[in-house]
Amino acid sequence: MGMIRFIPVTQINDPLTLSIGLSGGSGTGKTYSALLMARGIAEVVTGRSGAPIGYVDTENRRALHYKQAFPEMMHFDFQAVDDNGKVVGFGPERWIEVIDAAEDAGLPVVILDSFSHAWEGVGGVLDLHATTLDRLTRGDDSKKDQRSQLAWAEVKPKYRRLIDRIVRAKTNIIICTRAKPVMQDFKTGKNARKTKTRRADVPWDPAADGDLMFEMTTMVILDPVAPGCPVHQIKVADQFKGLLDARRPMGVDTGRAMAEWAKGQGDAQKQKEILDRARTEARKGTESFRTFWNSDEGKEHRELLRTILEDCQKLAQDADTAAATNDDDPFGLPPIQNDGMTAEQRAELEAAEREFEGRRDEA
Structure with missing residues (x-):
């Protein structure tokens, strides 16, 4: 050691x-x-x-x-x-x-x-x-x-x-x-x-x-x-x-x-920080992201922000949908996935588990 x-x-x-x-x-x-x-x-x-x-x-x-x-x-x-x-x-x-x-x-x-x-x-x-x-x-x-x-x-x-x-x-x-x-x-x-x-x-x-x-x-x-x-x-x-x-x-x-x-040079880290900030605003909803997009910082880095525009639009739309959800009715809320996996990842895991069970039965 x-x-x-x-x-x-x-x-x-x-x-x-x-x-x-x-x-x-x-x-x-x-x-x-x-x-x-x-x-x-x-x-x-x-x-x-x-x-x-x-x-x-x-x-x-x-x-x-x-x-x-x-x-x-x-x-x-x-x-x-x-x-x-x-x-x-x-x-x-x-x-x-x-x-x-x-x-x-x-x-x-x-x-x-x-x-x-x-x-x-x-x-x-x-x-x-x-x-x-x-x-x-x-x-x-x-x-x-x-x-x-x-x-x-x-x-x-x-x-x-x-x-x-x-x-x-x-x-x-x-x-x-x-x-x-x-x-x-x-x-x-x-x-x-x-x-x-x-x-x-x-x-x-x-x-x-x-x-x-x-x-x-x-x-x-x-x-x-x-x-x-x-x-x-x-x-x-x-x-x-x-x-x-x-x-x-x-x-x-x-x-x-x-x-x-x-080599540790250039402005890559600064660009990443700008993209992170854009995503943060998008997660607050459409109006928040639109305000950031039209801010002085947003205008200065407009070309960079276009590289993630589609992702940010989806984040903002999801945030708007979540904000419009009626929290007073717990049965009207979408199911919570606690495992952190996407639907595709969950399907792959379930398929792998079925394959494993099938092989174990054969053995």
């Missing part, structure tokens, strides 16, 4: 590292956006323009289409076969080696494109699971449902070690993943099934592990209707809402601003 030491944050001055997730289908601008952002990050980290950008390319050297525009690119052709033509795949251990090499090379930022190969490529997690399941069942398809979780228990720790390596990387990482369209319910206009994003309004499903995106510093899904624009913001903290405007493509300035935040 003598090795444990708590350090005052005022004494911690080393910069944070960024892990940025960009997902999207073909033609959404993932590669170009990643290179632009990486350029901005590299400039801030090194203090000079033209700083090297690491690029791990699994897409048949597709990044070299941009080599004239980005002469600072340090390219690695990441293939499923070795120099002797032997299939080695895209297993988690190989990706860890790539990140180790990027750090050893002193690269200020590295782009992994496409990281979907780690999930669904040759030797990726899904392939490893299928291979492991075949070994556990010895080809008996009737046992696959029973042994599937055992196979995942063997494969998932390898993948989790890779995710942990990404989170703890000493270099900045931009992860590009493919995304596939989700079947839509034409009656509701929403997704016909749940997706890894766990949001009904995002019509794209990243070809990656559902947990990966929530480990990122920030995670967005690009849409072909607006290439390079962070249209679907899956995980965007308040510090970045002013930087990631769904109406504007991400670029060098985006990467530069995020890197400044990581």
